[in-house]
Amino acid sequence: MSEIHTLFVSPASEGVRERKRRETRQRIAEVALRLFLTQGYDGTTLDVIAEEAGISRRTFFSYFKSKDDIILFGVEADWASMLGDLLKTSPDIAPINAIRDLMVRRIERHTTEQMQAIDNLMLSSESLLARKQSLYIKQEQLLFNALCEVWRQPERRPALRMLAMMSIGAMRIALQAWRESSDPNKTVSSFILDAFNCVRTEL
Amino acid sequence: MSEIHTLFVSPASEGVRERKRRETRQRIAEVALRLFLTQGYDGTTLDVIAEEAGISRRTFFSYFKSKDDIILFGVEADWASMLGDLLKTSPDIAPINAIRDLMVRRIERHTTEQMQAIDNLMLSSESLLARKQSLYIKQEQLLFNALCEVWRQPERRPALRMLAMMSIGAMRIALQAWRESSDPNKTVSSFILDAFNCVRTEL
DNA sequence: ACATTAAACTGCACTCAGTGCAAACATTAA
């Protein structure tokens, strides 16, 4: 369930301060996600989250800078780990294929129930949806930076910029197509492959 | 200045009710934009906007459903008019070229001062930025629908879906490149053409 | 073991966006 949110790995050695902080953060995220899924996003107030997590409402804001952040933080960390993998890629591979394969592998790390739950959550609130889409732009920028690290020729930069945009877009479209698909046997991965194939078709 | 916001055209015949409503809406938009540009977006409260527009704070919400909406409404209407032009396009033209040319023409209808002012405004507030990026997704969807109206073969739909995404993305990247460009002689249009050319390069 | 320092937690009072409701008001059509 909250595998995607289990991102607060403990370093080799840490003091009580660090440990407590990490634990509290984790607890807030878990509690909040549970409440969001049962009571809905807008139906869950920060007061309740704070209470359930055993902290004061004011303290919440020293862990997350806003309510949206509770959810976005997890997605962001997950994305960062994918970019870490990208940096290990050989520059001999065509960048579009490298990204496509990484995305498929990333998607397959999560169960569909997880993804649908988070996805429905995003759809349930206007402001959360807006933030999520704002995050796409941020991911696109980070992806572009990572691409430039691997394929370093300056003359490729404009193409890499567009590639970053198309990759995020393809992922977005694939997820949407999968969500709206009536066929439960089709995997998310297959939708991603379809989307990437479209890039090469005649426009 | 507010050319982009002058979207409340009066129909041939209208009663007092319609006219007043249109005028009030227009007045709110003008007043708000002026205040945003001088005091900043976050620095302008709805109380002040309402006061300056000569209405009560409560009434504001019967004209715009949120503070963001004041700005987004104008952009949305502008986009809708571009889609209207797209529907008149011949299906013999390659869709990617049709969109590219329409976008260039659309951009050239606005002065760069206008665009930069609105752009900076968007950048100045977190939530406004998020909504703007949310709007991109909406525009993409509307563009896709319009494309399907013109190029009706069902087998082209997946490609058109990707094309809609790439077009909005190209526009976004072009505007960003232009904003960050040090060369004041380069036009927005030239950045758009560059972006569209990248679609055909080897990825 | 004790005192010092710095980080983290808390309550309180505040601002601002946004909503529901019911009363007052204006426009339209009969």
Next chain:
DNA sequence: TTAATGTTTGCACTGAGTGCAGTTTAATGT
């Protein structure tokens, strides 16, 4: 003029987010 309908308003409320000042708690030096 009257009845129906649409618009404006004030009021009281919720909920997110912030600034501040005081307290608690962990880390560090002696």
